[in-house]
Amino acid sequence: MTENDLFYTRPELILSFSGLLLLLLAAWRPNWGRLICYISIAPLIAASYYAWVIMTNEAFEFGGDAFFGQYRADGFSSFSKLLIYLASAITLLIAPRFLEKKGVMKAEFPVLILFAAVGMGIMVSAVDLLSLYIGLELNSLAAYVLASFARNDVKSSEAGLKYFILGALASGILLFGISLVYGFTGSTSFLTINAALSGELSMGATFGIVFMLAGMAFKISAAPFHMWTPDVYEGAPTPITAFFASAPKVAATALLVRIVGEAFTNQVDAWQQIIIIVALMSIVVGALGAIGQKSLKRLLAYSSINNIGFILIGLAAASQIGVAALLVYLAIYVAMTLGGFICLMQFEDKDGTMRDDIDDIAGLSKHRPVLAAVFMIFMFSLAGIPPMFGFWGKLQIFQAAIAADLFPLAVIGIAASVIGAFYYLKVIKVMYFDKQVNVIADSNSRTLVWIGGILALFVSPLGYLSISILGKWSAVAGAFLFVNGG
């Protein structure tokens, strides 16, 4: 162990130490939940700072390995980490009020979010099968607890249990794949695996790759492994759902990109068709599944399945441009999803209960014009309709796919996104053109309004101003993958 090891892992060290300290604070002051939530944003900012340093400082241009090549800090991991920490911080800002209202606020909530962030940091930095699995489990275990955080709510308990059982099954499948890959390559390090897989692929290694991809597809809720998503997203408390749909998705996607972009670059043929099929299925299932949904939370869950499909198109391109496009899309996706859920949290009736039925927001534009407009921006952006920033993400993805000669994939993807546009537009139609029902009362949370507003500005046409920054760093980050082979 050298000093460098500690430097590279600094984001994780900061987060885990402050997590442990805040855990002690939470044990002695169980009523300080809200305060601890706000305090724990500080370590997230500090960790983001070090991630930013590693990404932007030229001294770390080539990234660096820590702890005998089990952990890598480079532009790719730092870009993903910034997204993850941002999403976690926003969750910590929006959650306290909601959880207090439900009477389930506990001082351990921010601690669990911090530990989940540590796990996600390890995931995106993993260049070894072991650190991959440990990071994944750290994140998942915290997520299982968070899903059932509203213990008195039957749906929340159901969500937690479902997530736990299916997540454990997926971990088992992933581990099975990992053991096969380890057995047939003799190493857990991504680079060594890649070197060992350079020749013809043996049967066992193929099985290993397939099982690993299946396990990862579960974690990013890509079809056909998406069954748990609507139920878990519907049952979990809304701010926690917002967290699930943003940060862990980024982490798992980045991990998947890291696996195929670093460990399997010599075997593109073996995984590319799997990713293509999974991407297409996710887009189609996400678009078709959302049509019949009454609950806005389930609708957003299907929308996230749909978006994961588009993200995977960027991966299927198997190129550095594809990875860069994927990262841009991820950044926009995080803003859109968080924004969507923040709007959802403001749909409260007079008693302060959240209404997520689509009929309850009918005619919203008459009495809450700003909220309706903000929600409309997110919906248009999710649908990828041109003036909004969501369009830019989709454009990048399809450009990468066409550059990689994946014409059928791009064509079917675009066709399916038209189907998807239907239900986004339906929500807008209900808000603007249906008869007013006046269920939604005025909300009094300024935090939600501000964060929702800022995110809406980012995904509105103003977001195009950030293209130069976003484009530059995503290209830097993408350049770390698909380096050899491919």
Place this chain on the structure above:
Amino acid sequence: MIASAALVIFSRNPVHSVLWLILAFFNAAGLMVLVGAEFIAMLLVIVYVGAVAVLFLFVVMMLDIDFAELRAGFMNNLPLGLLLAIILICELVLGLGALRAGSVQLGVDIANATPDTVPNIEAMGQLLYSKYLFLFEAAGLILVVSMVGAIVLTNRRRGGTRPQRISDQVKRRPEEATRNESPEVGKGVSL
């Protein structure tokens, strides 16, 4: 081991079954020691005997299951059971066929190879606290998270219980606890 495994299914008393199961685990551990994998042997004893089997024993003793009733439905499930048995036998035969076909070529990890002279527990310890230190600590965090999670989800303050508050008891002074009263005749004191 096979004998004790058979007795697990054939003994009439479920508690005896669990005890035979424990014996089967011990025998498996013994086999592991014989092939030189003493770490796995210990793991078997600690995890399976120490935790899993004892848990089974508790469950069996706590739940009053009428096994005669369970057996009554046995014939209904027979076709399914037979089907599973046939599939398993087929797999076994195929497995034996694969054995004759020669071993599968696995990758060899030269970098991590340890000399044969070091016992495998020692080798594992050396790796765990040096090369895999980072992951070892991260695994510790996982345990913390699971513990915190279990406590968060199950710990609740129930009304109606009367816990002993030692600090309050110690804080009590004679002045607060006792008082002098001089009640009028025939009236008594109010508490």
